[in-house]
Amino acid sequence: MNIFFTVLLFISLNAFSERLYNGIQLPSDWPPEQLDAASTDPMPVPYLECPPEIIPIDVGRQLFVDDFLIEQTSLVRTFHYPKKYHGNPVLKPKNSLEWTEGSGRGVAAPLSGAVLWDEEEQVFKLWYNAGWHGTICYATSKDGIEWARPKLDIVPDTNQVYPADLRPDSTTVVRDWWTENSAGKYKLFVREPGGLGGKGGRCFESPDGIHFGNSVLTGNMGDRSTIFYNPFRKKWVFSIRSAFRGRSRHYWESEDLMADNQWELDEENYRQGRWSPGQPVVWAGADALDLPDADIGLKPQLYNLDAVAYESIMLGFFQIWRGPNNNDCHGVPKVTELNFAYSRDGFHWDRPDRTTAIEASRTAGVWDRGYIQSVGGICTVRGDQLWFYYSGMEGDESIPKGMYANGATGIAVLRRDGFASMKTPDDKGSLITRPVLFSGKHLFVNADVPEGTLKVEMLDVDGNSIPPFVLENSHVFTGDSTVYEMTWDDGADLSVLAGKPVRFRFVLERGDLYSFWVSCDRTGRSDGYVAAGGPGFKDPKDTVGAASLVAEQKIR
Incomplete structure (x- = not known):
């Protein structure tokens, strides 16, 4: 068996250009250029069709948003959605x-x-658009709810951080943990107003998130373009607004945000999704599973795509537009809403559930009537919760272009790792993983089993139990925890299995299993990414484990 896996690994390394942290092999032709701009089929996800023979799991909590980790199960995947904060906006x-x-x-x-x-x-720290096509301002908060507008020196006695002679349409701020340049601790991307084509973006850097300089221009793009950083591959990604299927996305990746991000733009080809070889590639759009609004009836489009590294995946927000067309709004904000998407290679997006994650209220007089938009960084980690900040607009039917009026910021809250759980359909079920590889010692789970039980055993790749980690020795978990260590009778840790392909078998009665991971110590650290961060996290990864729960309680 070990020889078989060694041969497979040798073949893979020679046939592909890059092996990711999770065992996925990227083809030498990357990013892919084969996506059909005209197709409305859901995006194919190659790593789900042909997952690795062995999956390394040292990076991050292992989420059950898809079947990547699952060999067989009688449990049922259940999707969950953030709840809007009662004090919004x-x-x-x-x-x-x-x-x-x-x-x-x-x-x-x-x-x-x-x-x-x-x-x-x-x-x-919050960077936001002040006024419609006005400027960029900065606010701070101790608790994430009450926000202060500090007086800064860019424009005296204001909290403005963007040069007074420039105007923003779409913006993104990223904390650059990976630069060695202290002057570039923060990166700012701005696409100025101006419709589909004819303008590039501007990239800035800053030592403090307030004083931005060293502006450089990119190639041309549409007006709701954004960026994000993919730390799994150490690439900056431009999420470029294009028009091959209505509002849609092209993809460009770069090792350096501040250099060499130039491409040509032919207006006709741009609208058809045909850019020249070596230029941005066709990426994402709304598809046949995105349903029209029942009252508006227009075919949905992809208004924006933001993403961030969360634990062991790239977490995306697809902003789906459902109309009306701009000229038909008459002061009512466009209906755009946010849907979760998940990627394990940073390019292909799996969208297994099309239920809206953060929806427009569609109600006159309500602050988030429409135009729901994601925020850079996607979410903060708040103890055992994820806080998703989002923008919404109430609109104003009494003024010209009132669809862009009364824009504010709110919060929606989800359990940590709470995108999907594996749930017992009746009273009892089990889940067996594909062969996985780890270097840690301590198995942790995120599970909600207040009236049931969770047990686990270790199997070899052929499905045989591995003593002493058998089901009969497993300590039973009953309760609700986002970071709980599973143990066995004799107190042995998993270090004896480190570096060997094994499987986990979880047996669940009346409950939900959200994630699992093998930690290097008993803190429960996952060494996965924590999106926009949160109390207790000193860098972009979870190196503190349960201590983040204590840190969160201190600021509540």
């Missing part, structure tokens, strides 16, 4: 910068901007 327009002069269109909302945690300063 937490930021709304109130000063002269946030009210576009002469238009009545107030905005205090990121498009996409960012919300990030700073462990050193013990604050949340």
Whole structure:
């Protein structure tokens, strides 16, 4: 068996160009150029059709958002959705910068901007659009709910951080943990107003997230383009608005945000999804499983795609547009809403559930009536919860272009790792993983089993139990925890199995299993990524485990 796996590994390494942290082999032709711009079929996901023979799991909590890790199961995958915070909105327009002069269109909302945690300063930091096509402002918060607008020196006595002579449409701020340049600790991307083509983006860097300089231009792109960083591959990704299937996305990756991000743009080819070889490639759009709004009836389009590294995956928000067309809004905000998407290679997106994660209220007089948009960084990790900041607009039917009026910022909350759980369909079920490889010692789970039980045993690749980690020796977990260590009778840890292909068999009665991981110590650290961060996290990875729960309680 070991010789077989060695041969497979040798063949794979010679046939493919890059092996990822999870065992996925990328083809030498990357990013892929084969996607059909005209097809409305869901995006193919090659690593789900042909997963690795052995899956390394040292990076991050292992989520059950797809079947990548699952060999067989009698459990049922159940999807879960964030709940909107009862005190929304937490930021709304109130000063002269946030009210576009002469238009009545107030905005205090990121498009996409960012919300990030700073462990050193013990604050949340927010970059947001102030006014419609006005400027970029900065706010801070101790608890993520009450926000202060500090007076800065860019434009005296304001919290503006963007040069006074420039205007933003779409923005993204990223904390660059990977640079050795102290002047580039924060990166800012801005696409200025101006429709589909004819303009590039601007990339800036900053030592403090306030003073941005060293502006460089990119190739041309549409007006709701954004960026994100993929730390699994050490690549900056441009999520480029294009038009091959209505609003849609092209993809460009780069090792350096501040250099060599130039491409040509032919208007006709751009609209058809045909860019030249070596240029941005066709990436993502709405598909046949994205349903129209029942009252509007238009074919959905992909308005934006933001993403971030969360634990062992890239977590995406697809902003789905359902209309109406701009000229038909008459002061009512467009219906755009957010859907979760998941990627294990950073390019192909699996969207197994099309239930809207954060929906527009569609109700007159409500702050998030429409135009729901994601925020850079996607979510913060708040103890045993994930907080998703999002933008919404109430609109104003009494003024010109009132569909862009009364923009504010709110929060939706989900259990940590809570995108999907494996649930017992009746009273009892089990799940066996594919062969996995780890170097840690301690098995942890995120599970909700208040009235049931969870047990686990270790199997070899042929499905035989491995003593002493047999089911009869497994200590039973009953309760609800996002970080719980599973143990066996004799107290042995999993170090004796480190570096060997094995399987986990989970046996569950009346409950939900959200994730599992093997930690290097008893803190429960996952060494996976923590999105926009959160209390207790000193860097972009979870190196503290359960200590983050304590840190969260201190700021509540």
